[in-house]
Amino acid sequence: MRKYAVILTLSVMMFAFFYPQPEAKAMDPVTIAVLAPIAIQVAKTMMPYVVRGMINMGRMGLKAGKELVSILRLPLGLIQTIFLFPWGRNFSSGLRNMGHGIIAPFKFCFYVVLLPFSIFGVGL
Template sequence: MMTKRFLLTVTILFAVCFYFGPQPEVKAIDPVTLAILAPIAIQGAKILAPYVMRAMGHFLKAIVNIGKHLLGFFRIPIGLFQCTLLAPFGGQFMYGLANLGAGSVEFLKFIGCVLILPLSFFGIGV
C-alpha cells in the first residue's frame, strides 16, 4: 500500500525532473530561405485549393447534419414533459413516449455523426 509520503516524494521527483529537463528551442528560418520557398508554397497551394474546398464542403454538410441531430435531441425533454405533466390531457402520454424514443435515436445519431466528423473531410459519411 502506498503511503502519502511515498506519493508526495514521487510527485516531487517527477516535478524536479521535468523542471530541470531540457527545454525545447525555437529555430527560425532565415529570410533568404523563406524567399526561395514562398513561390513553391504558392504553387502547392494553387494545386491543393480545389481539394481543400471540396473537403470544406463535405465538412460543412457534416456540421449541418450534426446540428439537425442536435435539434432532434431536444425531443427528449418535450417527451418527458408530455409523459409527466400533460399525461392526463387526452393521449399526450403516447405522444410523449414517441418523442422520447425519437429523441433517444437522434442522440445516438448525433454521437455517431460527431465520431465520424474527422472522416467527413474525405467524403465519408456525408
C-alpha cells in the same frame, strides 16, 4: 532471457524519452524567397480540395447540431405522455418524441466522432 529483454526495452525507452530534442531553426530569407512561389502554386492546386473538405465538415457539423437539438425531444415527449395525455391524442407522438430523444445523444456522439473523417467525404 525475457527479464533481460524487458530491462533492455525499458532502458532504451528511458534514454529515448530523456534525450534532448533538436530545436527548430529559422530559415534564412533567401530560402523563403525561393520557396514562396512554389508554396503559392501548391496552395492554388490544393484549394478546391480544401474547400470541398471544409464543406463536407460543415455538412457533418449540421447533422451533429440537428441531433443535439433532437435531444430536447425527450423532455417534450415526457410532457406529452404524462401531462397532456388526458386532453388529447398526444400519447403516441409523445412516445415517438421520447424514442427520438433517447437515440439522439448516441447519434450526436457518432457524428462528432465522424467529423474529422468527413473531410474526406466519409459518412455523407
